[in-house]
Amino acid sequence: MEKFAILARVEAKAGKEKEVLEFLKSALPLAEGEPGTLRWYALQIGPSTFGIFDTFETEEGRKAHLNGPIAAALMANASALLAKDPIIEMVDLLAIK
Secondary structure, X not given: OOOEEEEEEEEEOOOOHHHXXXXXXXXXXHHHOOXXXXXXXXXXXXXXXXXXXXXXXXXXXXXXXXXXXXXXXXXXXXXXXXXXXXXXXXXXXXXXX
């Protein structure tokens, strides 16, 4: 059962919104390859604001994701694509349907 999650919010630089959107969509195969990541969502919150929400059964799965290829790729491209550092929040899930 999912107990842990990560909520990450990223703000695209002006003119880089499409690149951030495509980057997030391209990360799906990487998430699919992470056995500890149960669910992975890429989302658009506003015109230049995007997010990632992912869930995990264990804290170890969450830590593995934070140290995995998606986070590495995001940080490697952050200076070119993002207006500011991502906001990353550790979430404990209270109820799930």
